[in-house]
Amino acid sequence: xxxxxxxxxxxxxxxNTASPEALAALPGLDPALAERIIAHRPxxxxxxxxxxxxxxxxxxxxxxxxxxxARPRAAREPxxxxxxxxxxxxxxxxxxxxxxNAPLEATTYRTTGxxxxxxxxxxxxxxxxxxxxxxxxxxxxAPATSRALVPLGAQVSAALFESYAGPRVMFALFSFxxxxxxxxxxxxxxSFRWSAAPATLPAPTEPGVPLATQxxxxxxxxxxxxxxxxxxxxATPGPTEAPPTPTTAFxxxxxxxxxxxxxxxxxxxxxxxxxxxxxxFSNIFFDDNQLAVLVKTPGAIAWAFNGYAADDFYYQGLVxxxxxxxxxxAGLVFRGQDDNxxxxxxxxxxxxxxxxxxxxxxxxxxxxxTFTPEAAAGSNATNLLAVRAEARKLSLYVNDRFVNSVDDVxxxxxxxxxxxxxxxxxxxxxxxxxxxxxxxxx
Amino acid sequence: xxxxxxxxxxxxxxxxxxxxxxSFVVVPNWPERLGWRWQQFWSTTRRSVLxxxxxxxxxxxxxDAAPTAGARPLATPAAVSAPxxxxxxxxxxxxxxxxxxxTQVWQKVNNCGPATLAMALSYWGWKGTQxxxxxxxxxxxxxxNVSPAELxxxxxxxxxxxxxxxxxxxxxxxxxxxAGFPVILExxxxxxxxxxxxxxxxxxxxxxxxxxxxTQDSLRGPxxxxxxxxxxxxxxxxxxxxxxxxxxxxQAQLLALLGDDPAADAQRAAERARAETQTLTGQDxxxxxxxxxxxxxxxxxxxxxxxxYDQARQxxxxxxxxxYQHAPLETYFHxxxxxxxxxxxxxxxxxxxxLEEVLYWRGQARLARGxxxxxxxxxxxxxxxxxxxxxxxxxxxxxxxxx
Numbered sequence: 001x002x003x004x005x006x007x008x009x010x011x012x013x014x015x016n017t018a019s020p021e022a023l024a025a026l027p028g029l030d031p032a033l034a035e036r037i038i039a040h041r042p043x044x045x046x047x048x049x050x051x052x053x054x055x056x057x058x059x060x061x062x063x064x065x066x067x068x069x070a071r072p073r074a075a076r077e078p079x080x081x082x083x084x085x086x087x088x089x090x091x092x093x094x095x096x097x098x099x100x101n102a103p104l105e106a107t108t109y110r111t112t113g114x115x116x117x118x119x120x121x122x123x124x125x126x127x128x129x130x131x132x133x134x135x136x137x138x139x140x141x142a143p144a145t146s147r148a149l150v151p152l153g154a155q156v157s158a159a160l161f162e163s164y165a166g167p168r169v170m171f172a173l174f175s176f177x178x179x180x181x182x183x184x185x186x187x188x189x190x191s192f193r194w195s196a197a198p199a200t201l202p203a204p205t206e207p208g209v210p211l212a213t214q215x216x217x218x219x220x221x222x223x224x225x226x227x228x229x230x231x232x233x234x235a236t237p238g239p240t241e242a243p244p245t246p247t248t249a250f251x252x253x254x255x256x257x258x259x260x261x262x263x264x265x266x267x268x269x270x271x272x273x274x275x276x277x278x279x280x281f282s283n284i285f286f287d288d289n290q291l292a293v294l295v296k297t298p299g300a301i302a303w304a305f306n307g308y309a310a311d312d313f314y315y316q317g318l319v320x321x322x323x324x325x326x327x328x329x330a331g332l333v334f335r336g337q338d339d340n341x342x343x344x345x346x347x348x349x350x351x352x353x354x355x356x357x358x359x360x361x362x363x364x365x366x367x368x369x370t371f372t373p374e375a376a377a378g379s380n381a382t383n384l385l386a387v388r389a390e391a392r393k394l395s396l397y398v399n400d401r402f403v404n405s406v407d408d409v410x411x412x413x414x415x416x417x418x419x420x421x422x423x424x425x426x427x428x429x430x431x432x433x434x435x436x437x438x439x440x441x442x
Numbered sequence: 443x444x445x446x447x448x449x450x451x452x453x454x455x456x457x458x459x460x461x462x463x464x465s466f467v468v469v470p471n472w473p474e475r476l477g478w479r480w481q482q483f484w485s486t487t488r489r490s491v492l493x494x495x496x497x498x499x500x501x502x503x504x505x506d507a508a509p510t511a512g513a514r515p516l517a518t519p520a521a522v523s524a525p526x527x528x529x530x531x532x533x534x535x536x537x538x539x540x541x542x543x544x545t546q547v548w549q550k551v552n553n554c555g556p557a558t559l560a561m562a563l564s565y566w567g568w569k570g571t572q573x574x575x576x577x578x579x580x581x582x583x584x585x586x587n588v589s590p591a592e593l594x595x596x597x598x599x600x601x602x603x604x605x606x607x608x609x610x611x612x613x614x615x616x617x618x619x620x621a622g623f624p625v626i627l628e629x630x631x632x633x634x635x636x637x638x639x640x641x642x643x644x645x646x647x648x649x650x651x652x653x654x655x656x657t658q659d660s661l662r663g664p665x666x667x668x669x670x671x672x673x674x675x676x677x678x679x680x681x682x683x684x685x686x687x688x689x690x691x692x693q694a695q696l697l698a699l700l701g702d703d704p705a706a707d708a709q710r711a712a713e714r715a716r717a718e719t720q721t722l723t724g725q726d727x728x729x730x731x732x733x734x735x736x737x738x739x740x741x742x743x744x745x746x747x748x749x750x751y752d753q754a755r756q757x758x759x760x761x762x763x764x765x766y767q768h769a770p771l772e773t774y775f776h777x778x779x780x781x782x783x784x785x786x787x788x789x790x791x792x793x794x795x796x797l798e799e800v801l802y803w804r805g806q807a808r809l810a811r812g813x814x815x816x817x818x819x820x821x822x823x824x825x826x827x828x829x830x831x832x833x834x835x836x837x838x839x840x841x842x843x844x845x
Contacts, residue, residue, distance in 0.1 A: 177459045254600065256569045265571055269548060289550065318573050376581065376829070384577040400574055434573035
């Protein structure tokens, strides 16, 4: 690819950094619309322009080819810009003071390059780092109590084709292929002798009877009725009554009692949909069959949602914080309607739990740090946290033991997720595994 | 490059891409398999770099060791007649049966115990997952072994009852399944290139016509069928240990099948093991001797057990044997053969860290040898490996040491 070719393309404006004048100069836009676009920053994809009031699809069609959303580069100085791609003047590093609603501390961050966001007191985005997919913001929840949202294929294709990234896509496909072949070889699915190495251990088969046939025969077999294809039993056929059915009435003394159908069981083998990704302040990624939430900056909080939502449920998951100190905590997110309206149930490094409600972007502490002997404290401790949400009542469990309950003021259907909040620790990491939810009620 | 060559490369690329992509979809549980392979790779590397043996050390000859047991005939156990159970015969049960209602749980690395327990509990209507069982059973996720007693204790904690027995038979398993009780077997997994390992599996069905069991396996998948003979062979290494969960109200029905006399179980198991030592060879023979030792230890015959374990070690025990069964350490300790405790413990700990029971018994042997600091270090390491394990905490307290 030569410079001649690249310069022939129209330079695109970065939606997050372009000046109002540059935006207003685009076809279909005027100064008022440009201001509204700026008020909707930050953008993570160009399609989000459609959320800007007054920006019609026809205008979007005109604007989309001329704008872009640059990927955030964590902890890096901005690259020297090519002349064609620098509509906004580079600005010197700016200190942004963001006041988070008390008692979360006011925090100072140094940003580079981009001008600071509008200093409204309610702005919490630079501190509250959420997944870089604000897909749920403003999305209307469907009336169903639970379901998977946003098919993975749709997300992948959207990510691939929304912007021009041909070489990157090719590279990713190539890497994927290499990885997949290596994986297939290592797991024994693929071998250089193509017929060898079954995916599972060889089952002891009878000569001449395929395994699948045996399984189906075994599963469908009843007490006395033999499949016509099977040879008659050598043993004397026994009684013909059905096998005893298991008794289901026992009390397990945990929040699991009386739960209904399972909504999801996430063991990350392989991972389902989670809003993963990296920002300047956090990185949420899959690692070692777990979901890792890395909070880079002290004072910051990060969360990730999956694609399931429910109103009444029992939700649990294993939480393991790495090296941690007083003030760090991590746990479950539930009833998350969007990034400004959700609940957090976390366990601190010292084994105390906290229940936080975020309503309209403001944090309210429904239960502040409270000690429980059920928790395993300290770095690298694993705990099983659970919430039972039944209409207004929120019951909390640590390691399968009830610890407390509160009345929720405004129960609502919402998404499930996980979070980590760093108090004073840099690069606080929390790993989450085996997350499950069951619906309550009929 | 010629066009035909290019086409060949292109076709190869497309085929590889398709196969690679398909492998992500069709290989169930692939990250787990990969993680497991990775762990095995490091284990193998460590073993080959350190030149670690494939079998546990043979008996130590030391001042306090018993006379070489290999050539000596074993003493006949005191109890001679084992009571027999009035269990129904094969003619009184169905020829084949399948119990349904178990939810498949795919295990995480070294998690067959919690995963199999979760499957067994699901049959009785429990709603939890591997997270609940693993959280309680393995506070340290790297713990490689969960004992049958720990599985039973968890079931009891949530309101069920559990029977842990040794010396089971294939016919007894079939009887239990026919009566509506799935059976957890403590058994063996031998994977190509990886060698012998312990495993749990859940038996939910059998078929006499096909001479096979149906198992729900946390690694091999749901409705995994296995021939009777293979189940018996894999089960032998654990003295035919099995666990049956049941609601309290069905205890009488279960005990009618199982009996309620652990000493009689051990006696029967000892006699069976003794018989097997006359017929088996190779590693199976080692397991038969080992089982005899375990059953005699359960009967309190420490000298007899030590002799049987000596025979097992001379026949060649796999190097992971003491990850799961610790009666040899206890036996040698009770017979004053501390060097054998230390030799076995060190051979085992050289190949894997964090085996709390092995650390505990090495601590006991070290204390007996006068190494108080070494004992304290072992007990603290055992506590760090499993905070729910009370024996090392008690040992520290008894020795007047801080945890």
